[in-house]
Amino acid sequence: MVVLAAFAAIYLIAGALPAVAVFVLQLCYVLPALQRFRGPWLLVAQAVAGYVAVLAAGASVGILGFLGGSLLLFRSWWPLLVLPVVGSAMVFGPVDPVISMVLVSLVVYGLIRLTERAEEAEAARVGGVVAAVAEERLLISAELGDGLGRGLAQIGAGARAALARPDRAGEVLAEVTRSARTCLASARAAAAAYRALSLTPELTTARALLTAAGIEAEVRTGHAEPLGPAGALLAHVLREAVTGVVRRGATRCRIETRAAHGRVWLRVVSDSARSADDESLGDVPARVVEAGGTLTTGLTPEGRYFTEAVLPGAVAVAKEEEAAADGGRAYRLSIALLAAVLVGFCVKALLMLDGAQLLPASAGFAVIVYLQLSSVHGRHPYKLGVMALLATLPVFVFGQAWLGAAGFLAGPLLLALPWRMAWPLVGVLVGWVAGMGVELGLAAGLVVNHAVSAVVTGLVMFGLLRQAQIVGDLRRERDRQARAAVVAERLRAARDLHDLLGHSLAAILLKCELARRLPAERARAELADVLAMTERGEADLRAASGGEQVRMRLAAEAESARSVLLAAGIEAKLRLGHVGLPSVAETALSAGVREAVTNVLRHSSAAVCEISTESVSGGTVLRVRNDGVSGPSGRPGSAGIGNLTTRLAALGGTLVAGAADGWYQLEAWLPAVPAAGEVA
Structure with missing residues (x-):
């Protein structure tokens, strides 16, 4: 809006009072409260105001650029822009005013359209993140369904076949056991692959390990995921x-x-x-x-x-961000408009020179255009210095034709420096333009016109450059958030694969191996458990794929854990004293039971395992202890411990794990969690 007002001010200073009406009508395209007036009648009113300013008030034909920019905003009407352009060229003759009209049209269209594009990009940011997560879930579902889904189906079919054909139970169980072992290895490999995209979970695990060891931990992250x-x-x-x-x-x-x-x-x-x-x-x-x-x-x-x-x-991420910024339609539009306006201003200046001066002047303007376009990608002090020299010194060679180049410097100054520094420098630049105009012997009106034009050109350059940056920044931010959401989704899948499906498959494998060693009647009971666990494993797989939210009951998980421990020959003791836990808390603590029992089975020589819960002041505590410590520090740094730490931390809870007196204990504490909370 400031740039549009500056354009209108040029014509107002020249005595064309209808420029006020032209500016006010243009606000209907800028201010949201007035946009309802857009339409054919607004264009008619703009045409009347513009031609009154030209024919009655003696304004330059360039003021019709406001009408031209509005016509460009309507896809089906933009060819009508040809009429005022051709008509002005035929009636008013000089090429310079017609070029001014085209330039004003492009600037007006560009600023309004880019503002709309920026708003659209901002509005689409959340939608882009949601779409990225949905796409990632489909990909994860396809990846896991091809291998793990088929493997679980084979396990269930094999267990049913063994129950139906006791005479072939041994052969079928051997195949089922192989399938369970393969599925478990695949689940762990998939969890590790998803987890490897990010360093963040390992940082969380490291902090938990240091805190559990009584070490004051400080973590400072300065990298972008995924790595x-x-x-x-x-x-x-x-x-x-x-x-x-x-x-x-x-x-x-x-x-x-x-x-x-x-x-x-x-x-x-x-x-x-x-x-x-x-x-x-x-x-x-x-x-x-x-x-x-x-x-x-x-x-x-x-x-x-x-x-x-x-x-x-970080190279791939940086290149991806750059490609994303350069690939947007809004970004390409902003760069194209900036280039067109720059070239148009340069052509206007070149029309004032004779043949001998055209080549060196064109070379100088070409460098200025390049420096302007490169300003979109950041601050370049050395380029700003070169532009300062090119925008001022050639005036001693080319005279009045080069005075307009000062506006090219004003835009980057406003963009690169804080405004408390930039505006005084722009003021000095405008004073220099006015002083040079006097030195060249120009009339007072021309001196004022050149001084005001330097400010307006600077604002135009600043507006187009800043809009290009904003569009690029919004696109990069949207892509960054989408990548972060995808990483978070993969980490969630890794946690669920490890904590939920991994435990289910480990329990299935244990039950299958036990069934192979038992008499037929007792084996049938274990096979029935395998079928039930397979159904639970399929639900875990759907949860890991993002198809449904994880919901677990702590009491049921504790009973299931006792069954698995007993099948492994480990004495299991349960003492559950929790009451009234919301689903989100039960799910998190159930994951703790699964992680602890899985580690007992995989990494200890325990004979006894105790699982207990109790309600304490302000929360609930889960403890899982076993007497099978294999080393002085147990496995506090495992991926599962990190996953569990993340789940609990999301709900304000803590995890402490360690060995003492020949026992290894995992203790998880959760504060009172609102029933409406979400699963971590």
Whole structure:
């Protein structure tokens, strides 16, 4: 609106009072409250006001550009723009005013259309994120359905066949067991692949591990997700580094990430002053080097131990963002309009020169146009300096024709500098234009016209450049949010695959192996359990694919866990004292039961496992203890512990896991959660 007002002001200063009416009518395309007046009658009113200004008030034909810009906004009417252009050329003769009219038309159309495009892009941002998540869910569903869905179907069919044909039960059970083992491996591999896209869950796990060990943890993230293979390798580095921090008995640890120039950094610093122990990192240094990165360990000048890994990882994201910005229709429109207006202003200036001056002047303007277009992608101080020289010094060679070039400098000044600095500089520039006009012996009216035109041209350049940046920024932001949502969706799928389907498949595998060793009658009971677990596994698969929300009952999960533990020969003790939990809390704590029991089966030599819940002041506590600790620290850094930490943290809960006195205990606490909460 400011640019439109500046255009109208030029004609008003020249004495054309109808320019006020022209400007007011144009506001119907800019202000939302007046847009209901758009239509044929508004165009007629604009035409009347414009031609009155030209024929009665002596305004330049350029004022008809307001009408021309409005015509361009209507797809079916824009050919009518040819009539005022051709008519003006035939009636008024000089080419310069006609070019001015075309330029004003393009500026008016461009600013209004780009504003609409920016609003459309803003409105479409949420829709773009939703669409990206929906598309990702379809992809995940297809990926998981082809392998895991078919595998679960085979397990269910095999269990039913074994129940129907006891004489072939042994052969069928062997096949079912193989299918269950394959499905379990596929589920774990898929969960690891989805999780590897992001370093964020590993940062969450690292913080939980450090806090559980009594170490003050600080995490600063400065990278953008997803990182892809680099994220998986950095997650490995982080696990090894944090394990070393815990082992060396540090009291403070800081984890930092950042990304720049196509590379991503991970740095872990602790207050442990012991010498570097490269062997503790295993094969990690070699893998980092193989991936094109570097891994450094040592002591900081303050005597703190650090591990720093640098890997290629941000190039693809940066290129994707640039391609997304350059690929939008609105962005292409903004650049095309900017280029057209720049060329039009240059042609107007060149018409004032003779043949000998055309070539060097054209070369100078070509450089200015290039510098203007490159200003869309950021601030370039050295380019701004070159433009300052090109916009001012050639006036001593080309005279009045080059005075308009000062406006080309005003736009980038307003764009690159804070306004408290830019406007005084623009004021100096306008004063320079006026002074040069006097020095060249121009009439007072022309001096004022050139000075005002410098401001208007600067505002036009600023408006078009800023609109191009806004459209590009909105598109990049929408794509960034869509990528972040896709990463979050894949991480959710990884959690559900690991915590839900992984447990179900592990239980199915255990039951199948047990059934193969039991007499026929007892095996039938285990096969019935396999069928029930297969149905639950299919529901877990649908949840992991995003097809339905996960809902679990804590009491039922605890009973199922006891059944699985007993089948594995582990004494299971249940003591459930929770009351009145909403579904969201039961689901999160049920995932805790599954994770704890799965770790007991996979990583311990337990003879006894105790599962208990109790309601405490302000929340509920779940404890799972076993006497089969295989090492001094258990497995506090596993992917499942990280998943569970994330689920609980989303509801304001905490997780503590560790070994003491020969027992390993997982303790999850959740505050009172509103019944309307959502599953993490």
